[in-house]
Amino acid sequence: MWTGLLFWVAVTDMQSETQAEKKARAVKIVRLLRTHYPDAKCSLDFETPHQLLVATILSAQCTDERVNKVTPELFRKYPSVQAFAEANTKELEQAIFTTGFYVNKAKAIKNSARELVDRFGGEIPRTLEELVTLPGVGRKTASVVLGAGFGLAEGVVVDTHVARISRLLGLTAEKDPVKIERDLIAVLPRKDWIGYSHMLIVHGRTVCVARRPRCGECFLGKHCPSAKSA
Numbered sequence: 009m010w011t012g013l014l015f016w017v018a019v020t021d022m023q024s025e026t027q028a029e030k031k032a033r034a035v036k037i038v039r040l041l042r043t044h045y046p047d048a049k050c051s052l053d054f055e056t057p058h059q060l061l062v063a064t065i066l067s068a069q070c071t072d073e074r075v076n077k078v079t080p081e082l083f084r085k086y087p088s089v090q091a092f093a094e095a096n097t098k099e100l101e102q103a104i105f106t107t108g109f110y111v112n113k114a115k116a117i118k119n120s121a122r123e124l125v126d127r128f129g130g131e132i133p134r135t136l137e138e139l140v141t142l143p144g145v146g147r148k149t150a151s152v153v154l155g156a157g158f159g160l161a162e163g164v165v166v167d168t169h170v171a172r173i174s175r176l177l178g179l180t181a182e183k184d185p186v187k188i189e190r191d192l193i194a195v196l197p198r199k200d201w202i203g204y205s206h207m208l209i210v211h212g213r214t215v216c217v218a219r220r221p222r223c224g225e226c227f228l229g230k231h232c233p234s235a236k237s238a
Contacts, residue, residue, distance in 0.1 A: 025178070027195070034179055034195040037231050041207040044227055048206040050156035053079060057132040057157035058089050058124070064149045065116050070107040078107055089130045092121035116144020136162040148185065155202040164192045165205040169212030176216065176234040 025033075041048075051072040054060040059079070066075045082103050086092045092100075101114040120142040124130055132153065133139055139150035151163035164170070166185040170192075174180050180191035196204055215222050229235040 031195045033231050038200045045207045045210045048210045060157045061153050064152045066107045089121050089124050093125045119143035161198050161201040164189045164201045169209045170205050173208050173216050178233045
């Protein structure tokens with residue numbers, strides 16, 4: 009109910025804000041986020057772009073903390089794209105069992121590895137258009153891999169924290185991740201697309217916590233229409 013009230017206030021304020029004003033406010037928000045979270049980065053542990061792809065697939069409906077507990081042994085057992093492509097499905101399912109939805113995830117990991125070997129010489133393609141053709145890889149996963157794996161800003165990653173806080177900040181009124189991303193791309197400078205998501209995730213875990221946002225302590229307060237009711 010609290011979050012709903014804050015969102016209603018944010019939407020009301022948004023209606024009187026021009027796009028130029030929203031862009032200017034978004035720049036100030038990002039600047040403050042960078043000041044407070046200068047070291048924010050992808051919270052998944054990986055050493056190669058393919059390991060990041062696998063970890064991101066595993067992170068669906070699962071915490072990054074849990075994924076990071078599973079992947080060290082997983083990557084030792086399957087040290088290459090080829091190894092994942094040739095993996096015994098049942099053994100792979102067992103290895104990722106604790107991340108949930110292990111049947112579908114194992115299928116996506118194995119089949120995407122096969123596609124990488126067959127179509128891309130075992131290398132991760134560096135375009136969103138090519139990445140989303142891989143089994144189990146949607147726009148969000150592709151953007152994570154391109155952003156954190158290659159430093160390529162092809163989109164804004166919208167997870168639950170990014171979606172929720174972006175609405176509270178009045179940068180979007182949408183609920184659908186694709187539409188939220190569209191709105192964020194329209195107001196954020198491209199150079200901030202990658203960092204915005206990482207920083208907002210940290211902010212959502214530490215300050216703007218779901219159901220109990222610490223608005224009185226939030227450094228974004230003067231730029232957040234939702235904070236006015238706190």
